[in-house]
Amino acid sequence: MGVDLADLIPRVKVSLDDLSGKTFAVDAYNALYQFLAIIRGPTGTPLMDRKGRVTSHLSGLLYRTTNLAERGIKLVYVFDGRPPALKEVEIKRRRAVKEEAIVKYEAAVTSGRVEEAKRYAQATSSLKDMMVEDSIRVLDLLGVPHVQAPSEGEAQAAIMAARGDVWAAVSQDFDSILFGANRLVRNLAISGRRKLPMQQAYVQVDPETVDLQTALRELQLSREQLVDLGILIGTDFNPDGFKGIGPKTALKLIRERGSIDSIAQASPDFRPPPELRRIREIFLNPDVTTNYSLRWKEPDIEGLVKFLCGDRDFSEERVRNAVTKAKAGFAVESEKKTLESFFG
Amino acid sequence: MLESSIASEKTKPAHAMFKATMNDARLFRNLLGAISSLIEEADFNATPEGIKLRSMDPSHIAMVDFEWPKTAFDTYECNGNTKLRLSVSNLLKLLKRTRSDESIEVVYDDTNKKLNITLKNKITRKFITPTLEPSTEEVPTPKVPFNARVKITAASLRDIIDDAQAISDNVKLEVTPDKFTVRATGELSSALIELDKGSDAILDIDAKEPTKATYNLNYLGEIIRAGSGASEVTSLEFSTNMPIKVEFEMPQQGRLLYYLAPRIESE
Numbered sequence: 217m218g219v220d221l222a223d224l225i226p227r228v229k230v231s232l233d234d235l236s237g238k239t240f241a242v243d244a245y246n247a248l249y250q251f252l253a254i255i256r257g258p259t260g261t262p263l264m265d266r267k268g269r270v271t272s273h274l275s276g277l278l279y280r281t282t283n284l285a286e287r288g289i290k291l292v293y294v295f296d297g298r299p300p301a302l303k304e305v306e307i308k309r310r311r312a313v314k315e316e317a318i319v320k321y322e323a324a325v326t327s328g329r330v331e332e333a334k335r336y337a338q339a340t341s342s343l344k345d346m347m348v349e350d351s352i353r354v355l356d357l358l359g360v361p362h363v364q365a366p367s368e369g370e371a372q373a374a375i376m377a378a379r380g381d382v383w384a385a386v387s388q389d390f391d392s393i394l395f396g397a398n399r400l401v402r403n404l405a406i407s408g409r410r411k412l413p414m415q416q417a418y419v420q421v422d423p424e425t426v427d428l429q430t431a432l433r434e435l436q437l438s439r440e441q442l443v444d445l446g447i448l449i450g451t452d453f454n455p456d457g458f459k460g461i462g463p464k465t466a467l468k469l470i471r472e473r474g475s476i477d478s479i480a481q482a483s484p485d486f487r488p489p490p491e492l493r494r495i496r497e498i499f500l501n502p503d504v505t506t507n508y509s510l511r512w513k514e515p516d517i518e519g520l521v522k523f524l525c526g527d528r529d530f531s532e533e534r535v536r537n538a539v540t541k542a543k544a545g546f547a548v549e550s551e552k553k554t555l556e557s558f559f560g
Numbered sequence: 561m562l563e564s565s566i567a568s569e570k571t572k573p574a575h576a577m578f579k580a581t582m583n584d585a586r587l588f589r590n591l592l593g594a595i596s597s598l599i600e601e602a603d604f605n606a607t608p609e610g611i612k613l614r615s616m617d618p619s620h621i622a623m624v625d626f627e628w629p630k631t632a633f634d635t636y637e638c639n640g641n642t643k644l645r646l647s648v649s650n651l652l653k654l655l656k657r658t659r660s661d662e663s664i665e666v667v668y669d670d671t672n673k674k675l676n677i678t679l680k681n682k683i684t685r686k687f688i689t690p691t692l693e694p695s696t697e698e699v700p701t702p703k704v705p706f707n708a709r710v711k712i713t714a715a716s717l718r719d720i721i722d723d724a725q726a727i728s729d730n731v732k733l734e735v736t737p738d739k740f741t742v743r744a745t746g747e748l749s750s751a752l753i754e755l756d757k758g759s760d761a762i763l764d765i766d767a768k769e770p771t772k773a774t775y776n777l778n779y780l781g782e783i784i785r786a787g788s789g790a791s792e793v794t795s796l797e798f799s800t801n802m803p804i805k806v807e808f809e810m811p812q813q814g815r816l817l818y819y820l821a822p823r824i825e826s827e
Contacts, residue, residue, distance in 0.1 A: 234618040433696065554620035555821045558803050559700045 219446040221390040223463050225431045227402070227424040235423065236288035237554070238383035239510070240401060241373035244293040244362065246387050248351060251276025259325070260334030265529040273347050274528060277354050278520075278535070280405060282542035289404075292382060292510055293355055293362040295348065296369040297503075306452045357520045358539070359513030363505075371395040371502035381510060384425065393428055394446045394499045396439070400426040437470060443499045444476045453495045458486070515539050577669045578606045578638035580630075585664035585679055587811075589655040590790045591628070594808070594816055596648040597786035598622050598779075603694050606642045606668070610814075614699045622779050623702065623819040632812035634663075644668060645692040646675065654687045655679075702819050706797035706805065708735035708771035709764070714788035714808065716761035717796075720753050721784045725777045727751045730823060733798065734772040740765055744777070763793065771800050773822045780806075783818045790816060798822075 255272035256262050262272040281291055299307060324333035355362050365372035373385040374395035384399035385392040392400045403421045432442060448466035450457025461469070473479045476488050489495065517539050524530040582588050595602060595613065602615040602624075610629035616622065630636035658664070658679060665678040668691070677687040724731045724744035728751075734741040740762060742753040757765045783806055787794065791808035798804035807817040 230618060236619065237621075238619075429696070434693070555616065555623055555702070555803060555819055556620060556700055558704055558821060559702050 219390050219394060219451045220449055220463060221393070221446065224435060224445075224467055225390060225393065225426055226434050227426050229422045229424050230401075232284075232287050232289065232423065235383075235401065235404070239290040239292060239381075240384055240386045240404065241292045241294050241363070241376040241382040242386040242404075243369045243373050243389075243392075244295045244351065245369055246389065247280070247293070248273045248277070248347065250388070251280075252347075256334065258334070259330050260321070265527070269528070270347065271528050271530070274350055274354055274524065275530070277351055278358070278524065278530075279538060281355075281358060281360055282538040284404070285542035286544065290512065291360065291386070292376070293351075293360065294369040294373045294376070295352075295362060295364050297364060297366045299367065306455045309455060353523065354520070357516045357523065358542070359515045361508075361510045361512060363508045363510075366505050367503040368395070368498075371498075372504045373397065375502065375504040375506070376508075379506070390426070391446075391451065391499075393426055393431060394443050394451070395502055396428070396500075398428045400428075402426070435467065440496075440500065441470050441475065443496055445470045446499070447476060447489070447492065447495055448479075451495065451499075453491070453498060454489045515543060577667070577671075578642060579635075579665070579667045580611075580633045580637070581635045581663060581665045582632075583634050583663045584660055585655070585658045585662040586660040587790075588664050588666075589652065589658045591626075591816070592648060592652055592655065594786040594790045595624055595626060596652055597782040598624050598818070600649055601645060601647050601692060603643050603645045606638050606644065608638050608640070610636070616699055617779075621776065621821045622783065623699070625702075625815065625817050625819070627815035629813050632810070632814045642668065642670060643694045644673075644675070645694040646689075647692065650689060651675075651677075654689060702803070702805075704803050704805075704819075705799055706802075707769055707799040708767040709795060709797045710735055710740045711763040711765075711793065711795045712740070712755070713761050713763065714784075714792050714794045716755075717794050718784050718788045721777065721781050723753065724751055725781050729777050730774050731777050731780060732772060732774045733796070733804070734770070735765065735767045735798075736770045737767045738765065771798065773798050773801050773804065775804055775820055775822055779820050780804075783820065787816060787818070 251273045252262060252270070255276050262270045263275055265271055284291060321333055324330075352362060363372060363376070370385070370387055370389065370391050373382075373387065374392045374397035376382045377385040377392070377397040377399055384401045385395075385397040386401045386404045388402055390400065401423055402425075403423045405421075405423075428439075432439060435442065435445075437445065445466050447454060448458055448461050448469065449463050458466075469479050470476075473482060476492060480486050480488050517536060520539060521532055521535055524535050525532040595615075598617040599615050600618075602613050605612045608630070610627060610632070612628075613624070613626045615624055630638075654677060655664075659681065662679050662681040665676075665680070667676040667678075668674075669676075673691050675689050675691055677689070679685045679687075720742050721731070724742060727746040727749050728744040730744070732743040732745075734743070738757045740755045742751075742755075744751045755762050784794070787806065787808040791810060793809040795807045795809070796804060797807070801822050803819050803821050805817060805819055807815075810816055
């Protein structure tokens with residue numbers, strides 16, 4: 217879900233070429249869920265190998281990573297650790313949505329309503345432990361670094377961006393900015409085409425960057441106030457937000473009053489969540505580690521072929537091509553440096 | 561209308577405003593064109609001495625450094641320091657049909673944050689365009705040593721770069737005390753262009769030591785095509801595996817120069 221800041225936060229469209237030569241931290245679960253939801257056959261069944269094991273996530277991971285590498289864009293994947301206890305409500309809500317979708321999916325399939333089946337199928341995606349293990353195995357074989365976050369992957373990716381170890385955090389959610397990422401990149405994919413939900417239509421979606429400092433300046437907020445703004449609208453830790461407060465009202469309130477506490481003081485009807493302080497802490501002082509290393513290794517093509525083609529029924533030709541192209545991309549990337557690196 | 565509003569501004573110069581005119585509107589457009597090759601939006605700093613701009617392209621590989629002193633204009637008035645951010649591509653769109661027998665007047669008034677452009681010859685055309693919120697990003701000051709310098713006619717340099725770009729994405733430049741060499745190697749073909757110190761295209765070569773570096777041709781091509789539209793003489797300054805400074809001599813005083821990061825070759 218993530219916090220709904222789309223209407224408030226200034227975003228800048230960029231091209232993939234602008235991002236070439238840079239490194240990005242990707243929230244791995246966010247990406248894998250996307251692959252599971254999007255990479256599906258005509259009736260909405262995910263890609264599977266001959267044993268019926270789902271491979272959509274591996275396909276997405278392999279081709280997204282190698283295609284971007286070919287363009288000189290390096291990804292680091294960050295995996296979620298234990299979710300903060302406060303996220304339970306949101307996690308339960310998601311589980312309920314999924315269970316409902318499974319029931320509806322099966323009903324739609326039985327009665328032959330293909331379009332509907334596909335729609336519900338996308339909402340049934342869930343990440344099994346084995347899928348995560350498989351994904352890590354593919355990353356290791358590709359020589360792409362991955363980081364295990366102590367808690368939220370998004371927070372870990374944000375801190376890596378804030379420390380300058382990567383150029384930006386990659387996510388569809390704006391939470392990265394609340395977690396303190398100096399930069400966020402959304403829609404980072406090769407094909408700019410995205411299917412509109414519930415429709416047989418596609419829109420062109422370009423990558424866009426969100427800059428924390430620019431956002432704070434344009435919204436005229438401090439970082440603490442931005443977090444309060446997020447909490448007013450609703451985050452993963454208080455998913456319902458506040459009744460009757462949408463993004464625009466929330467911004468107005470924070471600008472007028474300065475913080476959730478003073479909004480509460482001014483209007484007795486307004487009850488801040490009891491866990492307000494803890495939610496703020498999650499964003500302002502997240503549970504992250506600085507003990508990680510980002511090293512790329514030579515891809516193990518034969519190992520990938522053995523695993524993906526031998527075991528998971530990928531096309532050998534496509535796998536070999538993808539990795540060979542990515543290798544060239546990594547080589548090019550290392551030669552490209554920004555001007556600042558020369559200005560002592 | 562426009563004149564009268566300006567006249568009234570003059571009586572109360574409390575807020576920032578500037579007004580500049582140029583008899584050849586096309587010269588104005590060409591200079592904007594030279595900036596637009598790298599930069600979509602840029603902060604222009606207007607001071608009583610002239611207009612300055614320094615900005616990096618989005619990927620921070622290249623920088624444009626540009627200065628228009630007030631003497632480059634036919635008239636120039638500016639009552640303070642004003643920073644205005646403009647969409648260069650939008651401005652160029654407005655000026656697309658500019659002719660060289662037209663004069664141009666540019667007026668900015670801080671009160672409504674709008675830029676008024678008037679083009680005049682037989683008919684008078686007025687354009688009003690908004691300015692954007694200036695960025696607070698600090699553009700670093702380039703501090704790089706240069707060991708080699710080549711002064712070359714802009715037209716020849718453009719030909720050389722066009723040839724190289726037909727073959728490869730990169731170009732290797734080499735300077736020795738008496739020769740300037742350009743190499744491009746593609747998948748199938750390669751190009752070698754050698755210019756001796758005495759050749760017609762070369763105005764001067766100065767090299768402290770043999771120097772070579774490789775640059776991305778997409779960027780270098782854009783820079784050189786853009787600059788050669790505004791200038792006739794180019795000087796290239798660089799050091800081995802260091803950024804290159806490409807400076808275009810301006811017909812009026814002023815400055816148009818670019819920096820481009822090198823590609824480091826793993827040898």
